[in-house]
Amino acid sequence: MGPDPVSVCWWDDAQSLAFVNGTVEMRSADASPTTGNLPVCGRLTSTQQYPPGYFEARLRPGSGWDAFWVINMGPDCSPIISGFEADILEIMPDVSPAASGWNNMIWSGYGNCNQQNQNSPLNLDPNQWYTFGFDYSTERGATYYLNGQPTWTHQDVAGATFPVQIIISGGSYTRGGKVIDGKNPPFAVDWVRYYQDEGPSRRVVGGSPR
DSSP, X not given: OEEOTTSSSEEOHHHHEEEETTEEEEOOOOOOGGGTTOOEEEEEEEEEEEOSEEEEEEEEOOSSSEEXXXXXXXXXXXXXXXXXXXXXXXXXXXXXXXXXXXXXXXXXXXXXXXXXXXXXXXXOOTTSOEEEEEEEETTTEEEEEXXXXXXXXXXXXXXXXXXXXXXXXXXXXXXXXXXXXXXXXXXXXXXXXXXXXXXXXXXXXTTXXX
16 A cells, blocks of 8 residues: 555555456545545556466456556666566556557666557457457567457567566556546456466467467
């Protein structure tokens, strides 16, 4: 629990996360003095890191800053094979072209050498469920998937072997003094899966490992 590192929301899973019909919804709460006057957001975080493999989640986008990402960021000015943040899904309603969702890759640390690029837009409907996938391979690099179809590839990830942590985060946030409401509708999570990479002979067909 506490402020987001860039102070756009207050992480409080107890207030934000709710189980609804077998899914998890990230139901934001309004700002208050106890939350540093920031709106409340939530997240699901894996308790361990996972080696290269296939990461997949079934999600319903919401109206806030919602994301499904894997991360093990390297030090400042390091190459992408030393660490990255891969945003398999990221939506920021007040940032075009991220308003309808994009794929994002960030590397070389978060300091002066920070690098990133995006693939957008994904044209997502906040009332629909989607399956998002990410194939992270030492041999093939990184490929993003939406409903079983590849949307973007980062072949320069090939050669990386480090494990990554899984995070799903979402909810209301503030930018430039304006609050972006993430409650209508809330970000929802049906399931999350991980398949360990089996090497160069492994194939990804229709977004699922084969």
